[in-house]
Amino acid sequence: MDPKDLLSIVRDDKITKETKSLISSLPSHEDFQGRKLCKYQGCWYNYNTLQGVLNFQRGFQPQDTDIILASYPKSGTTWLKALTVAILERSKNHSSDHHPLLSHNPHGIVPYFELGLYIESSSPDLAKYSSVPRLFSTHMPLHAMHKTLKDSSCKIVYVCRNMKDTLVSWWFFSCAIYKLERNRSILESLFKSFCNGTFSYGPFWEHLLSYWRGSLEDPKRVLFMRYEEMKAEPHDQIKRLADFLGCPFTKEEEESGCVDEISDLCSLRNLSGLKINKTGKSYNSDNKDYFRKGEVGDSKNYLTPEMENKIDMIIQEKLQGSGLKF
Template sequence: MSVATHPICPPFYFKGVHFMPLVDKRAVELVDSFEVRDDDVFVSAYVKSGTTWTQQIVSLIFAEGDISTVSKIPLMVRVPWLESIDIMGTGEPFPNVLKNAPCPRLMKTHLPYHLLPSQAKEGKGKIIYCARNVKDVIVSFHNMRTGAKDLPTGTFDENFQEFISPEQAYFGFWWDVVPEYWRHKDDNNVLFIKFEDMKRDLRGHVVKIANFLGKTLSDQRIDEVVTNCTFSAMKDNPAINFTKNPALKQKVTKDYEFLRKGEVGDWKNWLSEEQNQTLDAIYREKMEGVGLNFEFE
């Protein structure tokens, strides 16, 4: 397997949003004018909020649950990252690479809603947004930054302070990004789901996502999707957990397990009482009247 060299650039701002080096500035600049097809699917989430999980579900739904057809294809190839580059092939920004890709095109993105392709915001294609409680996001994001190569990082306290800063937070300020998607939850081309709900009822969410995508699967096929989308199944699958893939692990990680725990409530092992109170205060202020609630354990 050939892995292209990623041209690491410094963190950058685009239209007020702070991005990490893994994001390609050229790609971000191309997204707005990206031509969306009616059968395009965008799997969107704030970073470390269930993106990989949702990607695998969507990918298997399109494969009708047949894991044998996709098990040898890395997830980042099946569902490429729109605002990044093709590290498994051309090294080009994905908006350019995807121009000639066959239908249906499945893509992941961590972009805030207002930075999505204009045609997607106008109702073309389908957007599946997965949200996760902010406390677990902070912990998972810190662990990713600690273990991945070429990412700016720091102590947990330093990364925490950065996360709660609207100007410094990478991928946008969580309390702006998630409510923005929530406000579009009733759009015909948007499905808003939550990580915690999927943990509680995976099968029900596989059915919900399949219905949203207009896919009718038999009970047996649904069961196969569910079986192959449990955390343990994905953690052991090198096509999904790239740290099980020697070539990729050497390229992108120091000593890091990409799929670490996948739990609800791990924040209790990390946040100090003061940090927890700080998050609760921000949450009360920013989420008042939004109508979006999360389970934290």
């Protein structure tokens, strides 16, 4: 495509002339709805998101006490945010009806870098995030943040999920937020993009590996969590998360059932039933759309055996030798 034609597609006023010029030099691709993606530093972004990434890379000043919650989209992000908030808030002795999770969607408490704070500027006002620790979130791969965070000892928690369940969750979420009829053709289009890596924030396996390698290289700074383990062993995984964040549960807290209370508070059943999560919006999406089944292996009800086998083969090939397995 001629660069002039490409630039004519970029109409959003959040995108600077400098970024438009950069986009014209990058590999491009259309997603399942015909929206343009471009590949920057090995990762596919839509144009607005790329602007947020660039603004973040130019302007974010990390503090050593910062906590960054990272994930590939639709991998357990909302749950991880809720658990982290509940773990950190437990020392504040909230009354039962004044806990922040009862009046705010988790995405309203823990803002995204590239999708929210830095979408319009490289120097947003972070004054209201002055509490220690500051909590942020991102879908960027770890290597996209490397230069920005390299001199900081801030902590990063990454949650991953089986690619098949992630794909199906993307399908449901995309159809909900774009008001599309959920049909097989959309699923098959998403499947094709997932498998060839040309998907938003993809390739999926490179995203996983960036954080997996980071956790092996610096386990005190990067925690790698699995959605499936969080579902199977919530008590142990909540304790593991609290330990990593530097606020382990005391013996008295464990004996009093504090860990189980946090697990119950942050359960899909409880969060999805709260008024705040049945109404309102977060990042232009209805809060209710962030909650569906949350089941492990639900993808088998939607993917054909051939689709499942192809994904298994791709993941086995791409993760070979890394020590990471599904």
